[in-house]
Amino acid sequence: MRTRIKLHFKKVIMRAHLCLDLPTYSNAANRPNIKGSRTWNVFHDLVRSTAVVSSLLSHIALILELARGERGGSFFSVICVAKPIYMYITKDDMWSNKFIAYATSPNFLRSRDLLSLAIEQKYKQEVLSGSLEGYIINEFDKAHTALKGTSDEFPAEAYRASRSPFVGICTSLLGDLPLMYYAVNAIMSPETLSISALAIHQQTVVSIHSAITRITQQGSSINKNLNHIKSLYDGLNVRNSIPDGTFSYPDCESPKKKGMAISVRDVSFRYPGSSDTRFALKNVSFDIPASSLVVIVGANGSGKSSLVNMLTRLHYPTSGTILVDGKPMNEYRSRDLRRAVALLTQDHVLFPVSVGENIAIGDPDCEDGPEKMEHIQAAARLGGAAEVIRKLDQGLEEMTEREETLCSSPFPLPPGPLKEIAERVERYTEFSGGEVQRLVASRTFMRISSGKVKLVVADEPTSAMDPEGEYELFEALRKVQDGITMIFITHRFGHLTKHADLILCLKDGELVESGTHCELIARDGEYSKLYNIQASAFTEVSSHL
Numbered sequence: 304m305r306t307r308i309k310l311h312f313k314k315v316i317m318r319a320h321l322c323l324d325l326p327t328y329s330n331a332a333n334r335p336n337i338k339g340s341r342t343w344n345v346f347h348d349l350v351r352s353t354a355v356v357s358s359l360l361s362h363i364a365l366i367l368e369l370a371r372g373e374r375g376g377s378f379f380s381v382i383c384v385a386k387p388i389y390m391y392i393t394k395d396d397m398w399s400n401k402f403i404a405y406a407t408s409p410n411f412l413r414s415r416d417l418l419s420l421a422i423e424q425k426y427k428q429e430v431l432s433g434s435l436e437g438y439i440i441n442e443f444d445k446a447h448t449a450l451k452g453t454s455d456e457f458p459a460e461a462y463r464a465s466r467s468p469f470v471g472i473c474t475s476l477l478g479d480l481p482l483m484y485y486a487v488n489a490i491m492s493p494e495t496l497s498i499s500a501l502a503i504h505q506q507t508v509v510s511i512h513s514a515i516t517r518i519t520q521q522g523s524s525i526n527k528n529l530n531h532i533k534s535l536y537d538g539l540n541v542r543n544s545i546p547d548g549t550f551s552y553p554d555c556e557s558p559k560k561k562g563m564a565i566s567v568r569d570v571s572f573r574y575p576g577s578s579d580t581r582f583a584l585k586n587v588s589f590d591i592p593a594s595s596l597v598v599i600v601g602a603n604g605s606g607k608s609s610l611v612n613m614l615t616r617l618h619y620p621t622s623g624t625i626l627v628d629g630k631p632m633n634e635y636r637s638r639d640l641r642r643a644v645a646l647l648t649q650d651h652v653l654f655p656v657s658v659g660e661n662i663a664i665g666d667p668d669c670e671d672g673p674e675k676m677e678h679i680q681a682a683a684r685l686g687g688a689a690e691v692i693r694k695l696d697q698g699l700e701e702m703t704e705r706e707e708t709l710c711s712s713p714f715p716l717p718p719g720p721l722k723e724i725a726e727r728v729e730r731y732t733e734f735s736g737g738e739v740q741r742l743v744a745s746r747t748f749m750r751i752s753s754g755k756v757k758l759v760v761a762d763e764p765t766s767a768m769d770p771e772g773e774y775e776l777f778e779a780l781r782k783v784q785d786g787i788t789m790i791f792i793t794h795r796f797g798h799l800t801k802h803a804d805l806i807l808c809l810k811d812g813e814l815v816e817s818g819t820h821c822e823l824i825a826r827d828g829e830y831s832k833l834y835n836i837q838a839s840a841f842t843e844v845s846s847h848l
C-alpha cells in the first residue's frame with residue numbers, strides 16, 4: 304500500500320511541476336512543496352494517532368476506575384492529568400510555537416560563510432587554485448574571536464535557557480503531584496497504602512503524558528502534511544502566466560517545407576518578479592521572413608537572450624505583439640509552438656539517462672528500432688559528438704549522471720564482491736563542457752530530423768567548444784536548414800553573419816541596426832564596430848606571427 308500511495312502522489316507531483324511555464328515556475332510559491340514520501344506519512348500518522356487516542360482513552364478509564372474506590376478519587380484523577388494538560392495549554396516549547404530564528408551578528412554570519420567555503424564541494428576548485436586554505440582558516444579565527452564568547456547555540460537551546468527556571472520547576476512539580484498526593488495519604492492513613500496501586504498509578508500517569516504529547520506533535524505534523532497535499536492539488540490548478548491560445552500550429556495550410564515567419568511589433572519586456580525594474584527589451588520591431596537565416600548580435604546584456612525567450616514562447620512581452628505566420632503568437636497553443644521550435648542554448652544540460660537517450664529524447668515520438676538508431680548516429684555526427692561517443696566504454700549505452708546508490712554503509716567497504724558492486728553502480732562518466740555541448744547539439748539535430756521543426760534558435764550553444772567545433776556546428780546547422788527559419792546568437796559571429804539574410808544588432812535592449820552584413824558594414828555603426836573589434840583581434844595576431 305505504501306508503494307502504491309507513494310507512486311500515485313509521485314505522479315501528481317511530477318504533473319504539478321511539468322504543467323508550469325517558465326515565468327510561473329520561477330515564482331517559488333507556485334511550485335509544489337512536497338515529496339512523495341510525505342504523502343505516505345499523512346496516512347501513517349493518521350493510523351498512529353488513532354492508536355494513540357485509543358491508548359489515551361483506555362489509560363484515562365483506568366485512572367478513573369482506580370480512583371473510584373478511593374477517598375478524594377476525583378481530585379486524584381485531576382492531578383494525574385494536570386501536567387500533560389498544562390504542557391498542552393501553555394505550549395512551553397519552541398517547536399510548539401510559530402517562530403523565526405535568525406542571526407544578526409556579522410561575525411557569526413561571516414564565520415558560517417567561511418565554514419561553508421571550506422567544506423562545500425562547489426567552492427573546492429577555486430579555493431584550491433587560489434591557495435585560499437590559510438586565508439580561510441585565519442579569517443574564520445578572526446570572526447570567531449570577534450564573537451567574544453557570544454553564544455552560538457542552536458536556537459531551541461537558547462530558547463530553553465531564556466525561560467524562567469521557576470516555570471521548569473513548577474512543570475516538574477506538577478508531574479510529581481500524584482506521587483506527593485499518595486505520600487500524604489500514606490502518612491495520614493497508612494492502612495490504605497497499596498504499593499501495587501501506586502505503581503499502576505505512576506505508570507498510567509506517564510503513559511497519559513506521553514500519549515498527549517504524541518497527539519500534540521502528530522496533530523501538527525498531520526495538519527502540516529495535509530496542507531502540503533492540499534497545496535499539491537492547488538498547484539495542479541495554478542494558471543500559467545503565459546496566455547495559451549486555441550489554434551494549432553502549424554495549421555494544415557502551412558506549406559510543409561517552409562519555416563516560421565515572425566513579425567515583432569513594438570515589443571518591450573521586463574522580467575516578471577525581478578527586482579530589476581529596467582526593461583530588457585525596449586520597443587523592438589522587425590520582420591523575419593520564413594526560411595531565413597538570422598544572426599542576432601550585441602554586447603553582453605544587450606537583450607539577445609531575452610529576445611530569444613520571447614520568440615520561443617518561454618516568456619511573453621510586457622507590451623507589444625509577436626506575429627507568427629501572420630497571426631498573434633498567443634492565439635496558438637503554446638505546446639504546439641514549442642514543438643515547432645528547437646532551442647539550443649549554452650545552459651542546456653545532459654539528462655540523467657544514457658548518452659543515446661540524451662540524443663534520442665530530441666524526438667520523443669521516434670519509435671524504437673533500427674531506424675531510430677540510424678537517426679541517433681546521424682544526429683551525433685552532425686552535433687560533433689560521434690568522436691566523444693566512440694571513446695566511451697559503453698558507447699551510446701554509457702550513463703551520464705545517474706545516481707544508483709540508494710544508501711550505503713557508513714564504513715569503507717573492504718575489497719571484494721560488495722565493493723565491486725558499489726563501484727559499478729556508482730560509476731558514471733563525466734563530460735567536459737565542450738563534450739556536453741556537442742551531445743546537447745546532437746539532441747537538437749535529432750529534433751530537427753523529426754521534420755516537425757520550423758524554427759531553430761541557437762543561443763551561444765558553443766561557448767565551451769573550441770573554434771573548430773563551433774565552426775563545424777554552425778555549418779552543420781546551416782546545411783540541415785532545408786527551409787527551416789534559423790536564428791543564431793554568438794559572440795564569435797564573423798563566419799556566420801556573411802551568410803545571414805538578416806542581422807539584428809541590439810544595444811541596451813534596443814534594436815539599433817538591422818540589415819545584411821554588407822549593408823551594416825557600409826553604415827559603419829554599432830555592428831561595424833563589433834565586427835571590426837573581432838576582425839582586428841585576428842589581424843593583430845597574424846601580423847605578430
Ligand SMILES: Nc1ncnc2c1ncn2[C@@H]1O[C@H](COP(=O)(O)OP(=O)(O)OP(=O)(O)O)[C@@H](O)[C@H]1O
Nearest residue numbers: 574577579583601602603604605606607608609610
Ligand atoms: N532571468 C532574468 N531575470 C531578471 N533580469 C534578467 C534575467 N535575464 C536577463 N536579465 C536582464 O536582462 C537584460 C538583458 O539580458 P540578456 O540575457 O537578454 O542579454 P544578452 O544580450 O543575452 O547577454 P549575454 O551576451 O551576456 O548573454 C540584462 O540587463 C539582464 O540583467
